[in-house]
Amino acid sequence: MNAVVDMTADAIREKSRLRRILRRFDLVFFLICTVVGLDTIGAVAKNGAQGFTWLAFLAVCFFVPYGLLMAELGAAFPVQGGPYVWCRLAFGRFVAALVTALYWCSNPIWLGGTLTILAVSAFDAFVAPLHGPAKLLFALAFIWSAVVSAIVSFRFGRWIPSIGAFVRVAVLGFFTASVAVYAARNGVHGFSFPDFAPAYAGFIAVVPVLIFNYVGFELPSAASEEMLDARRDVPRAVAWSGAGAILLYGLPILAILLVLPTSRVTGVSGFLDAAKEVLTVYGGTVHPGGGVTLTGAGKVLGELTAAAFIWALLSSGTTWLMGADRVLAVAGLDGAAPRALGRISPRFGTPVTVNLLSGALSTAVMLLAFWLSGGSAEQYFEAALGVAISTTMIAYLGIFPALARLRRTHPTAHRPYRVPGGTPGAWIASGLTTFWAAAATTWLLWPGLGVDWFGATGHPDQALPAGVGRTAFELTQVVPVLLLLATGVLFYVAGAPTRARAASTRSAQGRDCGPPADGAGRC
Template sequence: MEDQRTPETPRSTTPASPSRPATAGLTSRLARRKPVEELTGETGQLRRSLGLTQLTMISIGATLGTGIFVVLGEAVPKAGPAVVLSFVLAGLTALFSALSYAELAGMIPASGSSYSYTYATLGELVAWVCGWCLILEYGVSVAAVAVGWGQYLNELLHLTVGVTIPEAFSQPPGEGGLVNIPAVVVVLLAMFLLLGGARESARANAVMVVIKIATLLVFCAVAFTAVRDGNFTPFMPLGMAGVSAAGATLFFSYIGFDAASTAGEEARDARRDLPRAIVLSLFVVTVLYCLVALAAVGAMPWTSFADAEAVLSQVLTQATGAGVLWSVLLSVGALVAISSVVLAVMYGQTRILFSMSRDGLVPRVFSRVDERTGTPRKNVVIVSLAVAVLSAAIPLGSLADATSIGTLFAFGLVNVAVLVLRRNRPELPRGFRVPLSPVTPLLGAGFCVYMMASLGAETWLVFLGWMAAGLAFYFAYGMRKSRLNASTPDADAAE
């Protein structure tokens, strides 16, 4: 297999001392940046085969489904009918960051998404932290989504044949089970699709996206017939604090709109299509989320959402009096919807690790590309097995909140990166420009901080533990192996 590494760029023309790295010290090593020109010019034999429609479908596929099919049941008890406002709050947070993503994706069409953007602007240590957050965002969110897939599978089995998978094999430890087998199954199905190549995966994802949009529209049509005015009063029973808490949880449902940016090296016209795909996908998702949430809380009292699983199916069954057929169709649609999220988000995770590996910050196995399919096959298998284990053993709530805080941190860095590049590299061509800069990026970063502050202490402890583990790995491995490390012979010899 041909070596996929990017040629290294010397940092100085002055010969390095044999007894120390060429960099002046630890601080300069942590702050070293990867030139934008290098990011936009490098390739790793990934094939450019995706157009605007496919890129938009990747982002919709990675976003639409999880929050509205699964996490809605956890958010409504926190905010009551005002959960609709929580979706708007989470959507605004995502919008400001989406605009920043759109500008950077058009400038730096690399597979690493916000990891690559921060590497070019804020330095290697911050880029590593961002990449580590993206691993939390993508890898852990896939596991959380897979847990929700099992809930709807049980609902479908109950409606059609009157049986369910025993809790021991459909719930993780801590929720009455031993192992979540359905979650493992959907992850492995996505793995086999990804192994076939980006174009084939994008086609399968596009079909699933069409099915889940149709499913949500059918739900709205049926649920709106059962809306009762009394279900909206009191509208904000837990106050603005409840709206904020639910919004922080529901931000999980917007994770994935940036998935198109991970396809930067597989897009046919990345500078033009990536910004459009990101903004368009977020618009479609936000409109659908608000419609479905409004229909759901209008059709069923908000107090009935507590501890609800497969919540949309229950709305149709318990509140509307709709026949079993509608609930069966909704459960099938939910299974397809969540499957597409698993597929698209796992795709993004593998491409981020591909970029980090090419830079030397994680092992080189993640950037080895199969010559026949043009995909990083070993990367896909490793990620899939790790996610399968995670989804089989950890409850949904813990996964969702931990994912949200890591994502918010990464999004905040993207907003900062826009401001840095506007100041340091104003001459670079931009296919899209964030309107009202610097106000918009500052608002984006501010909203991210606000939403992070709304999350609980347990979530913060998990996040800080994750960050500590990531920094330990970076200082033990990534800093020494980095392709920007001026002590080239030493770094390569260790590999």
């Protein structure tokens, strides 16, 4: 399969350090840990019952075609660094360099931003408030635990997403069951059927978060050459994990809406607030002003819930680092990034240099966000989440169209699984997913766009985080995107020596052994 791309002896040597160990079991739980994130459940629920409406809508219009698309690409082109390789084959190395820079950078930003603040919030809410140096030390421990876990060999590291998947199921299952107990004892806030009616303002607010919730099917393909049988296992793992993801998102969001009025649900603590109130059925009280105090068994279960929640967040960050760092490492091997980033550790079989770079960037994002937010967790959360989602969505604008393009440029590639419907089916899957990625990017970079175009009441600036002006918000979103695109250009320039060596090698091969035997630039 490596014949679809040119490989220098240097790249072959680095890839020889990879170890084939991932089974279908590992892939299913890897994907559940990737796709099902607890960090954005509150961000969806704060939009009220219509958030659930859009969840179901995008499950059909985005999640299904996205899963079909990634099942075909992962099975047809099972090469290490999958997303980079697909984009490079479809659109060239320069475009792939830009896409990879955005795809990789979004994950340290997400880890140092949204995941860290949620972990701090969970500890604050259920264990003890963190202030000053204690808060900083906790955040650093959280970030670097994820980095170290990503460095560890897959022989051991693969159990982190597997355990993380089980923890997700346990946390969300226990929460949903506890809502039933809470409802039987105290009644619920509830919602009426008209609350599910969709509205444009809610649509543009929730769509980017929902799409961010649903992505991740391509991530295991970053480690395709560490799988035992990628062609067979990737499509099945996508199908099984996709079905579970819809349930694991839908039920908790409904449960939150049953327990809390929409006015009390925030993006940063919506799930945590609902969990804390629900756990009072095991011991605790809800104060008239909305405050909650857990006692006895309720407090013990609250602390266990916080520990499980933090582990779920940590496993999410670790899993995404495992995949995205491998994508950047392959770009380094191929001349689309500095060669040093392509080093694979002989001891661990992982791209340690990229892992450490991810940790440094996550730490910088965390420190910068703490400083800029002035202690406001909600502003910190929304700004960091917006940047993480927008950079991810822009990267997908280069990945999603690759399916349709590769159907045309590589028609003879063996495809054990194909998107149904032939060529039109491939174009529909690529077109739908690309459209939603473009729409999400637009509404993230300019929240409220179109609110006053279709007769909807309100003002576009109402879609901004509370207390943040339009100019300040746009600077926090547009500037990072421009910097990351510039990083992609710099990465490509830094990869020039690697590209030159590869060209020299191909030239020598052509003189020594004539035309390539396999039609892919290798003798």
